[in-house]
Amino acid sequence: MKNQVRELRGDRGWSQADLAERLDVSRQTINAIETGKYDPSLPLAFKIARLFGQSIETIFEPD
């Protein structure tokens, strides 16, 4: 699944570690999501959307 997580993170000047801390996940998880290798669960996807102030559909897009 394609996503805008890396771009949204970059817009805020956060590192992967910063984003991981805000979402209470590991940096490996953020890296796997950003590279499209791992699709987050619904609760985590909602958490990401709330953090960036956008809807899930805006951030995540099926391949």
Place this chain on the structure above:
Amino acid sequence: MARFTEKQYRNQLSLAMVAYMAAMLLIWPLSRTAASVPLKVVLAVVPVLPMLFVIGLMARRIGASDEFEQRVHLLALGAATALLGALSLVGGFLDAAGVLALRGSILIWVFPVTMLGYGAARWWLLVRHYGGSAGCEGSSPGWQLFLLGVLVLMVLGVAWWHGRLDAFQTGLLFGLAPGVLLLLGVLLWRRLRRAADKD
């Protein structure tokens, strides 16, 4: 409740492994000459105690992981179990056919082989499949490695003092020591370099 961190896991794992080594070198040999069977049983299973602690540590580590880490842990454990099952089948059939003569003590290798398989599978998933790093986040200072090295040397020293190590084992340890020291030096240098890169 504070999250169970990788650093806590590694520290407690290191101490458990030193305890296991001490039990194997200093206590377990006494089981061979113990007079009574109950005492023999107790002395023989003492090394199991730190291993049970390690299993509990792993369960705690997995339980404290996030969803992605749990997926990797459980996939790696599944792969390790499959590997162990396959090896057991091969060994069992070869023994039944009279090709190999396997003793019951081979069961001691079940846990180490499982852990090796788990480690290899976890590395492959994190580095090759998900394209990340298998390195632990929040590396521990070098002094903890040094303390661990001192504890290991103390256990080996006591074992040698009490005559638990025969000439071959002593020679082997002295031969391995430079390689281990070199490996520790490389690990410490890499950690210092990573810390410098982050600054």
